[in-house]
Amino acid sequence: MSKISLAVEVAGLRLRSPLMNAAGVLGMSPPILKRVYDSGAGAVVTKSIGPAPRTGHPNPTLVRVSCGALNAMGLPNPGAEYFVDEIKALKEMGVPVVASFFGGSVEEFAEVASTLSKAGADALELNASCPNVQEELGMLASDAGNVEKVTATVREETRLPLFVKLSPNVTDIKEIAMAAERGGADAITAVNTLKGMAIDINFKRPILTNTTGGLSGPAVKPVALRCVWEVAEAVDIPVIGCGGVTTWEDAIEYLLAGASALEIGTAVMTHGFEVYGQVNEGIRRYLEMNGFSGIKEVVGLAHQIGEEQDSRADRCSIRV
């Protein structure tokens, strides 16, 4: 029997696997991203690239917590012009590249998007949601109007598939996702890290230089999964799930909740690069054992089953 294909199509991007690395994880240099791809990812996502080089926050930038990690890297990146060659290098190695990017203003977002598009990226992921640079850059993703505006402006700069990555640190993520869709996003990545902090009890002060950081890993999975569920109900464009995916069971949960693809980050800390291959194999076995012919059949299935239950409940209530 031939193996079931794990290929998916997300916003016009055809991938051999639904898995990618999460932005900010391992995305600094082409050889490391190639290793992510060789480990089984369908595409790789770069570190978020801005208009100019940034060193990010001073150490400590990462704190290990139960079931995850807190980080406040502060968007270190070599700048868009420098990164053009890195994207070209990845393309020469045959690796599909999603270029994550950010800016300090609407104009900067557009400028960086344009540079990275010309560099040959296969798709762009607009990082509207880094929790670690709020004082400097503000949290774009907490305002629907701003998200729509920046998405629309970037939309005019590029024909590439455009993902918009949202924050879980908002009152109503559905509203923000709909704003991105109105602005012309081709997909929603849900979600970035959950804002948190850690304090050293002997020094009696926050550990991260930035005081607060973004929580990732298994600790955030239930929150991120709920976000994917809500976004999937709110928009018609595909959703890319991100948040604590560590095992293939996590991946299936996300697919059932409505994710068409997945980004895996923090699990590399606990499971190594092998996590991509392990999750791929687990998804494949699940598809086989449940008689599915491809991933598409699983995407959002929990919503349909939910609806069936609702309609049964309706019938019951009519009878009563």
Add this chain to the structure above:
Amino acid sequence: MHIKSEKNRTVELTDVVSECRDVSSLIFRDEETRGAKPGQYLMVWLPGVDEVPMSVSAIDMDGLSRITVRGVGEMTFKLNSLSTGDRVGLRGPFGNGYTVQGDKPLFVAGGSGAASLMPLVEEMHRQGTTPTFVLGARSADMLLFADRLEETLGENLIVSTDDGSRGYSGYASGYAAMLMEEDAFDMVYTCGPELMMAKVYQSARGHGLPIQASLERYVKCAVGLCGNCAIGPYRVCKDGPVFDADMLSEVRSEFGVSQMDASGRLIRVEH
């Protein structure tokens, strides 16, 4: 990896001893560090200053461990000015560490490199192997662990100084190349300035010798996530810091040539 060792904690320094010019050892009791392998490192934190990787330079000597710090910048000067009873933050030990291998190993250390190699020398010595050790420094007063090494290795310790103020006059890598010519070693361990290690690697390669070299890069997360310490396809923080001959061969276009700065741009390796 045990989660507990990856978590932040603080330790009180039980002692601070001066080792040689600009270099001090900080001594502390930490359960997690007691289980370190030679060649592993700790992330050492001083609030408001920085968090930096530091090789474990003594493991579980009667329960005590140490790091050895050369004062080269704000963080290391501040670490060296600490006193008994002061606290530092720790996480780790991290990294792969050295693999104990070979009946007739050659060690080559320069600068502060002996800090990372010392626990390995002690472990091999306990197992009955007395390595040949070339210890280099710019001058006699900068030789790190010369006494401790002499005590363990006797005549197998060869000292070299750039200015000839003690021992062989010249670079440790030069003396090591000569030794490889004369004698049949079956493993080379090296730690120190990268340009020195690159030369040692060339010599070892020329003689078809296996090698383990401990590399240094700008480490941020230390758990293999951020990618800032990448060299080729490897993360120095997690796949390293110890690189074997195959790994070094894979990263040879960067080894001794370029390294990533905090923003991810490649800059020249200066020493």
